[in-house]
Amino acid sequence: MKEKIEVDIRVPNQTRYLSLIGKIGEEIARTLKKYKGDRNELAYHINIVLTEAMANAIRHANEGDPRKEVHITIAIKQKCLHIRVFDEGQGFDISSLPAPDFEDLDEHGRGVYIIRSLMDRVSYKKYNGGHVLEMVKTLS
Secondary structure, eight states: OOOOOEEEEEEESOGGGHHHHHHHHHHHHHTOTTOOSOHHHHHHHHHHHHHHHHHHIIIIISTTOTTOEEEEEEEEETTEEEEEEEEOSOOOOGGGOOOOOTTOTTOOOHHHHHHHHHSSEEEEEEETTEEEEEEEEEOO
16 A cells, blocks of 8 residues: 655744654654655654744744744655645745854854755745745655
């Protein structure tokens, strides 16, 4: 039987939901029957990318505006885990971000670097009056 998972979540634009969404991602990763790697490691990585992506959407894209929301989808398609985080912001050019300076503890920009390091494909593009960060992890 083909494994099918589709989760669609909308939360207020508040950081208090970061942990909840991260834990949902973890639990999904732990249930993947056909994943041959370390499910606990995958679960940890999915928690990190969801938390980083949501934090960026809340703080930067949606500028902390409580009237906005963050929309997250998590799905298994064609042996890949697809995560999409939608924001209502103006967007930015993800390819123009420099590598972070890990010596400077106050510097921002580590979130996208971490996401790129843990996922196989990452893109950020316009979508329905806002933007979407798409992250893909190959499972086989």
